[in-house]
Amino acid sequence: MFHEIVAQLDNMVSALQTLLYIDVVQPFFYRFGLMGYDEDTYDALYWVIIGVLEIIITYLTLRPLEALRPVEQWKDRKALRADVIYTWIAKLGIINIAFFFLLQPLFDHWQSLISIYDIPNIDIDSLWPGVTDQPIVSFLIYLVVLDFAGYWYHRWQHRFGVWWELHAVHHSQQQMSLWNDDRNHFLDDIIQAAFFAAISLFIGVQPTQFVVLVAVSNFMQSV
Known part of the structure; x- marks a missing residue:
């Protein structure tokens, strides 16, 4: 049942992706x-x-x-405008897309080196045949691994001086709202994208899985 729902959602996203590509992107690029x-x-x-x-x-x-239960009240919700803009930039994957375009050659070279020199990585799907190769099980394992990595990433942001200067942007909000989570320095977002992409590659996450993992993780953080 769960797999059918996920498959239907993925088909809907793919259909919308194709529609936008054919009717909007291709004519514009041409x-x-x-x-x-x-x-x-x-x-x-x-x-x-x-x-x-x-x-x-x-x-x-x-x-x-x-x-229903706001942390605080504001006379003017325009004060949240900056956080809303940060949220759209982060959630739309603009940083990840930029990372993809700018660093894809380096990423491809890295993958080639892993293959040439037989550098080991973790294939979670094969850890427990019949269990970890189930899509929902492997997804939950990936989610826990990346969440744990995110915990240490956040601790390092607060511990190291230069890194904290970047991360301090995240703590510069003057109003508390549902939009606060994504206010980050652009360079810090680039570092974070590279960090989680490297870990995901190491544990065998597929590109489409990575997209959904990031979305679910971000949603959990916002909640």
């Missing part, structure tokens, strides 16, 4: 001579769609709670 980015942008659309869904679900879940 018009401005950007067809060289055509294929990569199709993959990036998956990030964007998942990000939009994540923002909608987060808002529908938390906004009623915030209205």
